[in-house]
Amino acid sequence: MGNLFGALENWVKLQDEYRCFFCIVDWHALTTAYEESLNIKANVREMVLDWLSCGIDPEKSVVFKQSDVKEHAELHLLLSMITPLSWLERVPTYKERLQQPEGRNLATYGFLGYPLLQAADILLYKADAVPVGEDQAPHIEFTREVARRFNYLYDQKVFPEPATILNEYKLVPGLDNRKMSKSYNNVIEISVPPEDIPSHVRKMITDPGRIRKNDPGNPQICSIYAFHRIFNQQELSKIEAACQEGQIGCVECKNNLSGYMQSYLAPIFEKRRELEKDPQAI
Known part of the structure; x- marks a missing residue:
C-alpha cells in the first residue's frame, strides 16, 4: 500500500500528461534479495497485477521488465567507469540500510552500485522527469550528477538532467509507524x-x-x-x-x-x- 500512495496514484495521473515508461526493475531485486532469485518471476507477476489494478494502462504507457532490455546493464557498466566511488558511498539510503539488521550481507558491489543502475534506468530513456517519493529524491540528484559528469567528460550533451516530480504523500507509515517497507x-x-x-x-x-x-x-x-x-x-x-x-x-x-x-x-x-x-x- 505504500507503493499505491507513494507512487502508483501519481503515476496514473501522469499517464495523461507525459509519455511514461514504467519499468519492473527485477535486477534491482537481486541487490538485496540475491538468495531469493527463484521468487523474482512470481514477484514480477504480482507487481504487474498491482499496477494494472491501480490504473496503470499499457495502452497509454510503456510497461516493461528491466531484464528484457539488456541496454540497462550495458549503460550501467559504462557509467560505472566514470562514477567516483565516494558518490555511491554517500547515498543516504545506502548508509541507512547498512546499519539495519537484514539477516544477509549487504556489503556487496551490487547493493553499493544500485543507485547507479537506477541512474542507467533513467538516463537510457533520456527522461525529462522522474516521479518519486521524498526518500528517493537523493537518487534523482545523484542521477543528475552522473549525467552532468558524463556530458562534461565527453564534451557532449548526451543525457538530460531529469527533474524530480515529488509524490503528494511524502511518507506512508507502516504498521509500526516507520516507513512502510x-x-x-x-x-x-x-x-x-x-x-x-x-x-x-x-x-x-x-x-x-x-x-x-x-x-x-x-x-x-x-x-x-x-x-x-x-x-x-x-x-x-x-x-x-x-x-x-x-x-x-x-x-x-x-x-x-x-x-x-x-x-x-x-x-x-x-x-x-x-x-x-x-x-x-x-
Whole structure:
C-alpha cells in the first residue's frame, strides 16, 4: 500500500500528461534479495497485477521488465567507469540500510552500485522527469550528477538532467509507524481482501502515552491519524480535535479508518481479481 500512495496514484495521473515508461526493475531485486532469485518471476507477476489494478494502462504507457532490455546493464557498466566511488558511498539510503539488521550481507558491489543502475534506468530513456517519493529524491540528484559528469567528460550533451516530480504523500507509515517497507515487515499489501483490512489496522501503533480512552492523545505520532490523512481528509480536523480532547478512543478511531480503507480499496481488489482470471494477459 505504500507503493499505491507513494507512487502508483501519481503515476496514473501522469499517464495523461507525459509519455511514461514504467519499468519492473527485477535486477534491482537481486541487490538485496540475491538468495531469493527463484521468487523474482512470481514477484514480477504480482507487481504487474498491482499496477494494472491501480490504473496503470499499457495502452497509454510503456510497461516493461528491466531484464528484457539488456541496454540497462550495458549503460550501467559504462557509467560505472566514470562514477567516483565516494558518490555511491554517500547515498543516504545506502548508509541507512547498512546499519539495519537484514539477516544477509549487504556489503556487496551490487547493493553499493544500485543507485547507479537506477541512474542507467533513467538516463537510457533520456527522461525529462522522474516521479518519486521524498526518500528517493537523493537518487534523482545523484542521477543528475552522473549525467552532468558524463556530458562534461565527453564534451557532449548526451543525457538530460531529469527533474524530480515529488509524490503528494511524502511518507506512508507502516504498521509500526516507520516507513512502510517490506524490509521492515510492516506493510499492508494492495492485494489484501477488504474484509482483512480491520485485522491489519488493529496492529497499527497509536500514541504510546495514551493509556485510557479519555486521555488526551497526540495525533502527530499516531499511525492511525497518518492514514486518516490519506483516506479521510474531509474529517481530518474533526478527528484531530476529538483525539486531542480524549473524545474518541483508539479502537473506535481504528474501526472508522478500516471502513474508509475498505471503501477505497474494494474496487482495486475487484479489478485485481478479474485480472487474475487471465494469466496469459499478464
